Amino acid sequence: MTFRNALNLLRPYHKRTTIIILLALAISAISAVTPFINRNIIDKGLLQGDVRLVATFVLLLLTLQIGGQFIEYLQRRQEVNISNDLDKRLKTEAFEHGLKLKPTYFKEQGFYNRISDALYDITKIMSIANSSLLTIFVIMCKCIGAMVGLIILDWRLSVFVAGILPVKILINAKIRKRAEQYSEQAMEDNKDYNSWLSNILTGITDIKLWNLRVKFTSEYQEHVQTINDSSKRLTLLNSKNNFLSNALEYGLMNALYILGALLIVGNRLTFGGLTAFISFTAYVFSPVNIIMDVRIILKQITPSVEALKRFHELEEEDCTGSKSMPERLSTIEFRDVSVSFDGREIIKDLNFKINRGEKVAIAGDNGSGKTTIVNLLLRLYEPTKGEILVDGTPIGEYSTEEFRRKFSVVSQDIHLFRGTVKENITFDKTAEIAYNQDARLKFCTEVIESWDKGYETPVGNDGTKLSGGERQKIALLRALRRKAEILVLDEATSSYDKASDAEFNRYIRECTDYGFYFIVTHRKDILPHMDKVLEL
Ligand SMILES: Nc1ncnc2c1ncn2[C@@H]1O[C@H](COP(=O)(O)OP(=O)(O)OP(=O)(O)O)[C@@H](O)[C@H]1O
């Protein structure tokens, strides 16, 4: 992370940054003038006993000081606006990119972790904005103004002050290097911790069932210890930096009194001149400290900037596609399709062709690859070998969004979003539901309509307030509401009672709403109603 990268982020805010720079120039002009006023107060006012002159200059000084503070407030307001906006922009971009990523990226590292890591990195990066990246402009201007002031006042003392700067820079460079190492470690530790925590907490029921509380509490303690240790190292590093910088500065300031005394005795400097000189030195040094601190902060966020860059380089699904999909599909074909996971071949040279109107059952033992076929069809997995064609075109050539719109799906792992039954079926708070008019689906709607709140019943987080069969019925209603071309049901009725299952079988047998039917099932009673059975 360099200053240039940081400045690139600010490019869209050129109007605001211009205002900030102008305000910065005003502030630096004020700080370049005030030490000279101080000098006059002392030399021409206090030492000559001219109270009126002191009063006049003090009034002037006060006006400038309060004006300066007000300008700093205005400038801070602009900064906060920029940093808020930048935060929102970076996070939204990352979130959207995360949602568009190819599903293959989530095989090893869960989806939640990928996104939350990226958001963590952004928060880290934004810490720089909040620690006033833009203040650097102001401070640099102040610093330059003060340097000019120093030279005007006394060049000999200025040379002395300038001699201290390289020592400071040297100390700082050493600390910067270490800050980057420590931050990288801290980032790794934090991400490990997050991934551990999200994995543990989703298993809270099993923690209770298997008495894992003590085990996980002790693991938790270790994680927290690791994180605290790495943040302690960073804090101590910053304190060490402060200690060294301050020691150096105190040495310098006190040396200035002695050198200044020598110059005053030799009539080469006035009292007021020395006071002004010391104020200017403070103006030069506090900016140098801040600029150096910011460089340390920049180093600290370097690992996050790089991680975020890698995240943005991950490939997205192709949402546009080179071919548009036919309105009415006629064939779906798997041609020599093989899939391996971690070197283990799950599906080998699978070949089949389905014509419009055909109902296909996919049957087989646990782990035989039924869900994998569904995932291949939905482009959630990619074949290791072979091709999947829809109407003779490899499905990779269609836009994924347009392609998936052709499907009505109930997956084996249903997810219900927090909200009501209706919201989960329609994804729309204002939509009307008219399922009670579709008598064929009574086996799904009956139970929902028997509830006091009916479709307005809240489902809880991931449908925890509902039974397994109820969840599956809502998922089926959701799928059937979208009258797409291809119906895919992966063990969609595994929790149904006997009566509902019989009704479901009848529905599938009589249904003519879809062009293609893929029904994954363990149950044999539906097989006679199907045109084809893919036995794995
Ligand atoms: N993302 C993945 N990474 C690694 N292995 C996977 C992945 N997805 C599936 N597998 C493996 O592929 C095999 C087939 O899984 P799949 O889910 O297709 O089985 P299934 O036939 O649907 O089984 P079930 O009847 O239990 O639902 C399993 O052995 C599983 O471990």
Ligand SMILES: [Mg+2]
């Ligand atoms: Mg399965």
